[in-house]
Amino acid sequence: MxxxxxxxxxxxxxxxxxxxxxxxxxxxxxxxxxxxxxxxxxxxxxxxxxxxxxxxxxxxxxxxxxxxxxxxxxxxxxxxxxxxxxxxxxxxxxxxxxxxxxxxxxxxxxxxxxxxxxxxxxxxxxxxxxxxxxxxxxxxxxxxxxxxxxxxxxxxxxxxxxxxxxxxxxxxxxxPGQPPEAPRPHVGKAESLAAAGSGFAGLDEARVATIADGLRQVTAGVAGDARGLVQAFGVFVTLHAATYYNRISYEGLKHVEHQSQAGAAVMEALLRESGHVCVFNTFGGILLSPEWEGMVGTLEGGVAEVVVGCCAIARALGFGAWSVVRLEPGRELVLRAPCTYEGPYWRAREERSDRPRCYFFQGAALAIMQLAHRVPWKDRPGLTQEFYRKLFAAGVPWKVEETSCVAKGDAHCEVKVTPV
Amino acid sequence: MARIDVASTVADVPQLRGLFITAMPDCLLFGSWVREGETWHPEDVAAYFGDLIRANREGLKALGSWSALMQVTIESADVLIILRELEGDFVAGFVFSRETPLGMVRLHIKRMTDRLQAQLPAFQVQERPRAVRVLEFLQRYAPDPHASLLRVSLQTGVPLETLARPEALAAEQLAAVERSIADILGIDELHL
Amino acid sequence: MDPIAGTPPLALSREARCVRDLLWRCDLPVVAHVPAVLEALARRGFAESTAGLLVRSMVGPDEDVLVVVPRTARVEIRVSYLVAPEARAARARALARLLAECCGEAEAAT
Structure with a gap:
């Protein structure tokens, strides 16, 4: 089977x-x-x-x-x-x-x-x-x-x-026998291609692509254990349906938007936080893993090294072809993707948006800057919940803006992270 | 922070690793001493010790066995903790090395308590607004504290700016916030 | 000397991303002995579940996993999540002792 x-x-x-x-x-x-x-x-x-x-x-x-x-x-x-x-x-x-x-x-x-x-x-x-x-x-x-x-x-x-x-x-x-829920438009390859722009060769493109390919080989071998769980890179992992994530995020957000714009802004912040928590734990875990050391080498902790590595990880996990458009350590990070896993859903099922909608991408970009600048990699930092809380205790020194989004009809999705 | 001379209070107790004075009922740090090399955060420790004493009081009341100036003993793998209520609604948390004999601990505590009591102010500590205390309680116990205010705001509709000035919360807003915090922490109601 | 295994102990530490005592690290003393150590693990019932030769994963009879980087001799000990949290450190120490035994065998064979 x-x-x-x-x-x-x-x-x-x-x-x-x-x-x-x-x-x-x-x-x-x-x-x-x-x-x-x-x-x-x-x-x-x-x-x-x-x-x-x-x-x-x-x-x-x-x-x-x-x-x-x-x-x-x-x-x-x-x-x-x-x-x-x-x-x-x-x-x-x-x-x-x-x-x-x-x-x-x-x-x-x-x-x-x-x-x-x-x-x-x-x-x-x-x-x-x-x-x-x-x-x-x-x-x-x-x-x-x-x-x-x-x-x-x-x-x-x-x-x-x-x-x-x-x-x-x-x-x-x-x-059984409940009134069937109305069908919704399918989101598949054709719909994703219709939403997506073309690929972009960003900083260290060849390296990003090579690492992503290697990681895909690793993830292809990942399967549930005797109990149907996957524990990898220090986290429990699922291969999940993008439509599930997108539907609950966007329908939940639309419900809040109907009630209050201020509430919607709060929910958007929490959706970004879900991306932040994912990148910190999973991407951080992969960067420190023996699989990474064996395939890429021991992480030295340079800003560009971390950012490029994170783009490769995102690709391997199926988040989209993230590329580094611009990176100035301490000042600016711009990431671009033909589309993320979020955009095609919006394009297939919703009216054209008046604002960007890739909340995971936004939160992830923020987290990448955190990983690149605020984690002392050479000291083998403990990427624990306590460390995560400590990073937040003093506030996040970066802000993110999604400057292009396929949900708005743009040709690609792009996020810019700058200091607060 | 110390408004009392904690260092001299503990001067001749080599087995002591830390002393934390908590002002009740707000569970605020009033004074502390931590032996060199320990990486504890006195504000956090004092707040949790205060909550422990409050829970202890409630538990003893439920048993019909409450009386003032109680003492709580905690034996963990590497420390021995004595929480002692002091007059004036203060709590002293003595943290000893685990191997310290109990008799020695009692002797030291008696001596240090007398010294502390002589220094502690006699005024009644003023209780801060309940809204301030419930949000501090949330920050102490929420599983993801950095996101907890966002969660409360989303659940209740109370704007973040209002939550940032909790003393200004209206009564019905405070009630909604308390229900939200109880939901986040998985408890029936807040005992503060 | 390790009092139980009778071989030099391996330094064991929590991995940087260790949560709830599940991930531990030790480093084999001789990179060239990695293949022999893997063979010794196989003799002790560990089965290889390797995705690529750059990293070798050995799954033990109790579902603990030893992930070995042949190029650097780093070993990550992944204690099975079925082990109660309070028993995980002891399990990691036992696995480190087992690795030390395997290193001893590899040393003797060369």
Whole structure:
């Protein structure tokens, strides 16, 4: 089954965007996943946030599973459920067993990425009040719809027990026969190419491309362990649906925008922060990893070295073909991408925006400047949560502006970071 | 910061690694001494010790066993901590090397407490606005403190500029902020 | 000498990006002995799950992973996340002792 999945992986090399069965996918760490979900719940409230996240996962993974199943010519319910189980575990989301009949059913999750990592990261500090695994809930609903040939987006899923709430395992209830959610425009390779500008050869382009290729070989070998989790570079990693991230971010933001522009600005800051936390933890972890040392060499910690390395990492993870347009240490960083994984979604599903919309790209660029200037790499700094908090205690000395964005109709996406 | 002579108070106690005086109920650092080589942040330590004493008071009240000037003993892997309530609503946190015999600890604490008590001011420490204290509490315990004000603002609709001057929060805003903080910290209500 | 393994101990430290005692580092004393150390690990039940020859990953019977950089002899010890947090440091020390044993065998073989 894993071969069938692997055979459907494709890369738009010039844009550094990845797809499975024409559905956009990328790698993200648990720090990002948890923070983004939390931001959606902060914006909408716990119940509405959970509902949006579940619906987005059901839609994004429903499309992915349906296309994958069709291409692999899987026709029976057991085959399709096996595909769903295999993909979920291979992508680092954990183990999910689905038992569904036409009248209803359920699912059981073990070591689910969200619940497990929430408990690992926050469990000692705070008590959670709501289940954490909307992605698994939506995924289970989508898999059940596909397996039984039910109308897409018509199975309701609720998580009735969750390890993040100290239950021994996660349990889901699946109820068919709900009014199907209206379909949304597909976002795939064609839509991404339509949104994207052309590639740009920035600073050290050959080096960026070489490192990105090497890292892609590493990530291609990454797969879920016996429990369906992926632990790499000091973080838990998932291969995730870009449509999930984009839908929850933009629909959550639009909800807030309707209520208050000031609130929208706050949410935009938190969306940027999700990019910041991802780059600090995952990119920082990769730069210090033995894989990096073996492939690229020991990190010396020069500003350009870090920035160029981060662009290569972004490409390898499927964030877009980030290039360095301009770098003046201590003064300015300009990054450009034909498009990010965020832009094509906006172009395919929303009106042309009057402002830039690549919030992850913006936060990531800020974090890259932090990594390049404020981390004493030669001292082998501890990239811990305490260090992260310390960096913030004195404030972030940089500001970011996205000067071009495909969501606005621009030819590419570009961010500029300058001192505050 | 020290408005009392903490250094001379601890002069003849070689097993002591740190002393932190917390002013209650705001959990603010009033004075401290830290042995050379320790990398502790006295403001943080004093605030957490203050919260501990407050929780201890609540717990003892729940047991119907509360009385003034209680003492809390904490034995961790490498330190022995005694939190001692002092008159005037102060708390002294004595941090000893773990191997210090308990009898010796008690003797030193008795002596140092007498010295401290003689120096501490008699005035009643004025309590600051509740809004200030709840936001400080959030900063101390939020899992991602740098993002916590943004989260409160997004959850409540209270603008960031208003949260930056919490003493000006209206009553209904404060109530919303407290509900938000309780939600972020996963607790039912704030006991401050 | 290490009292348990009877071989010179390897200096063990937390990796810079170590969180909750999961990632540790030690450096093998002789770069040229890396292939022999990997063979010795294989004899102890470690299976190779390597993406490329620039880095070699050895997965142990208890799902701990030793990632070796042949060019520099750096070893990252990735303690299994299934190990309770309070037991992870001890597990890392045990793995470092095991590596020291393997180094001893590599030394003897040359």
């Amino acid at each position: 894993l071969d069938k999945i692997a055979s459907q992986r494709e890369l738009l090399a010039e844009q550094s965007l990845a797809f499975i069965a024409d559905c956009p996918v990328l790698y993200h760490c648990h720090h990002f996943n948890l923070f983004l979900d939390q931001t959606i719940d902060d914006a909408l409230g716990g119940d509405a946030g959970n509902a949006l996240r579940t619906a987005a996962a059901r839609e994004a993974f429903g499309e992915l599973l349906t296309r994958l199943s069709a291409r692999a010519d899987l026709t029976t319910p057991p085959e399709r459920l096996e595909l769903a189980r295999a993909l979920f575990a291979a992508a680092g989301h954990g183990k999910l067993d689905i038992a569904m009949e036409r009248g209803g059913g359920g699912a059981t999750g073990e070591h689910l990425h969200y619940g497990f990592t929430w408990l690992d990261k926050y469990g000692d500090a705070v008590r959670r009040r709501r289940p954490a695994d909307a992605v698994a809930a939506g995924y289970a609903a989508a898999a059940a719809e596909l397996a039984l040939g039910l109308p897409p987006r018509s199975v309701a899923a609720t998580e009735s027990a969750c390890v993040a709430l100290r239950a021994p395992r996660c349990e889901f209830k699946l109820v």
